[in-house]
Amino acid sequence: MVPKRTQKKLLQACRTCHKVLEADKTMCPECQGNALTTEWFGYLIIIDSHHSDVAKKMNLTYNGRYALKVR
Numbered sequence: 001m002v003p004k005r006t007q008k009k010l011l012q013a014c015r016t017c018h019k020v021l022e023a024d025k026t027m028c029p030e031c032q033g034n035a036l037t038t039e040w041f042g043y044l045i046i047i048d049s050h051h052s053d054v055a056k057k058m059n060l061t062y063n064g065r066y067a068l069k070v071r
């Protein structure tokens with residue numbers, strides 16, 4: 001029998017810049033911070049940070065996945 005992987009991969013978010021990272025990351029590649037948390041809400045994908053109003057509002061300068069709220 002092949003063992004099934006039932007555990008979901010948790011995503012975490014950076015408390016400093018709100019970037020969403022894989023669970024195995026220990027450092028944020030964007031701001032070099034290590035204040036990561038799994039307590040975050042809302043999912044935001046920025047594809048064109050320079051022309052996005054949401055990105056401007058949240059001060060996001062890079063494209064990628066972000067958390068709306070981080071605890």
Ligand SMILES: [Zn+2]
Nearest residue numbers: 014017028031
């Ligand atoms: Zn960060």
